[in-house]
Amino acid sequence: MKYLETDKKLCISPVSDFDLDETLDCGQCFRFERLEDASYRGIVQNRAVHLSKDGDTLILYGVTKEEYEGFWRGYFDLDTDYAAIKRQLSEDERLRLACAYCPGMRVLRQDPWEVLISFIISQNNNIGRIKGIIARLCAQFGDRIGEKDHAFPAPQTLAGLTLEQLGELRSGFRAKYILDAAQKVADGAVDLDRLRALPYEEAKEQLMSIRGVGDKVADCVLLYGYYRMEAFPKDVWIKRVLSEWYPGGLPGCCKTHAGIAQQYLFHYIRTSPERKGFESMKK
DNA sequence: AGCCAGGGTCTGC
């Protein structure tokens, strides 16, 4: 991997199997925004980033090489060999098509706390509104960083709020769930750091002790926040895929990377022409 | 106007 660092621009090449649209606009994160020039701006915890792709060159703006090495490289999961994973998943014909449809998709290594709150908000909701609620959450209660950006608010901050204050978010019935999550994390009833070392089932059980966190949201936190490959979030679309394509269970080639397989399948079934046959199906 | 959105809880069999 080569670097070219100039004034406010860090170029990294070659970077393979990484597409910004497929990775940052596929429903796994909600604080990245696509600009008109196809670049993306996003905020993660208390860091802002602006990035674009030019062929196999990844360009980061306003980021030093040290910040890239110390954070963004891991966040974008750039040390994982996705070519090898896609090869394995492609043993199954449907998955082969899904991988070929979004070959530059990567599973981000996000912060568990942000993912927890984000996917509590996601329940029975659509992606556009999820982004809006999270934007208001950060603008209202997150520390200001730079000109007009806001960090993601800390558990202790949200734990001290009232339901009335959270009402400004217009998150509906989810407000009480956000509050319960913040209180349990802030007072240590749910220890997000300790979850990292727990077996999948135990970590999931801990997460589901939070009101508003069921089977699907817990799996999202485990996959996107802890990079647990056993986690396979089953939303309405994935349930349709399972019943139509895999009534007998997932194929064996998914065993070691079920979570990543889920991500390929989810993006495929929601945005490819295959969607047509699935969108009229009932839950 | 009615349906749906990356679901979960609560109640009643």
Added chain:
DNA sequence: GCAGACCATGGC
């Protein structure tokens, strides 16, 4: 264990 009502809000 499973079905159904209900939950807030906004876009279509």
